Amino acid sequence: MGPQGLGSPFRKVGECGGTNQPPCKEELKRMAKKEGYNESYQNSMNVSNVGIMKSRPKGGYYMSPGHVRRAAAAESKKRNKNITSHAGYKAFTSNPNATGVIKHVESFMKKGDTGDVRGQIPTLKEASGLVDIGLKYTNSKNVMKDISSIDKIKAAYHAANLARKYPNIVDFVKSRTPKKRR
Numbered sequence: 166m167g168p169q170g171l172g173s174p175f176r177k178v179g180e181c182g183g184t185n186q187p188p189c190k191e192e193l194k195r196m197a198k199k200e201g202y203n204e205s206y207q208n209s210m211n212v213s214n215v216g217i218m219k220s221r222p223k224g225g226y227y228m229s230p231g232h233v234r235r236a237a238a239a240e241s242k243k244r245n246k247n248i249t250s251h252a253g254y255k256a257f258t259s260n261p262n263a264t265g266v267i268k269h270v271e272s273f274m275k276k277g278d279t280g281d282v283r284g285q286i287p288t289l290k291e292a293s294g295l296v297d298i299g300l301k302y303t304n305s306k307n308v309m310k311d312i313s314s315i316d317k318i319k320a321a322y323h324a325a326n327l328a329r330k331y332p333n334i335v336d337f338v339k340s341r342t343p344k345k346r347r
Contacts, residue, residue, distance in 0.1 A: 183225020189218075196233045201282040203330055205291065206240055214239035238280030245274050247289040253296040256303035273337050283333045291330065294323035 181192035189212045197207045215232035248254050258267050277284035289296070298312075298320050305311040312320070328335050 179228040180221060180225055181228055183221055183223065186225045189215075189226060189228060192228050193233065193236060196228060196230065197237070200230055200233050202233075202237060203285060205288060205330060206237060206285055209288070210236040210240050212236070234280035236280075237282070237285075238278060241277035241280060241284060241286050244286040244288055245277055248286070248292060248296075249274060251289060251296060253300040253303075257299050269338075269341050272341075273334070276337070283336065285331055285333050287327055287331055287334075291327065292323075295320060295327070298323070 179192040179196050180186045181189040186192075187195070193210055193212055193215065194207045197210055202210075210233075214236040215228060216235045218226035218228055218232060220226060258271070273284075274286065277286040298316050301316065302308045302311055
């Protein structure tokens with residue numbers, strides 16, 4: 166088949182919803198995977214958020230990478246709202262002892278609203294382990310001094326799980342960390 170045919174690894178525009186074509190939800194998931202979105206995003210994106218797709222003359226629609234980014238942006242905005250409206254996030258961002266970290270967290274959360282694959286945001290459920298630990302120390306003057314050894318281990322475990330599912334978070338942190346001079 167040609168570069169745009171079904172089954173071709175080079176296919177950029179996804180045909181869906183017509184006779185002998187996959188459902189648009191399935192095509193969105195396939196294209197999201199190809200674009201580099203993790204499994205959580207692939208399963209959560211909605212076709213209703215892709216925007217208007219061109220109709221095919223013989224039935225069905227064309228879905229493009231731009232449609233996938235629009236669906237990802239809508240998913241990120243939903244996740245962003247769920248996290249930033251949570252009491253733990255509000256307590257964290259109102260803690261005057263965390264101002265340096267807050268700037269980076271807020272910057273990362275805004276990045277997700279573009280739909281860029283590098284801005285994937287965890288769901289509140291995926292981040293709940295860290296949020297719950299953060300809630301315990303919201304009134305701390307020095308979190309690193311006050312946090313228990315058990316909570317440090319739990320936080321490291323939850324952070325490692327998020328980093329595995331969302332390597333873009335690690336990349337973001339690396340881009341914000343100053344390089345040491347030799």
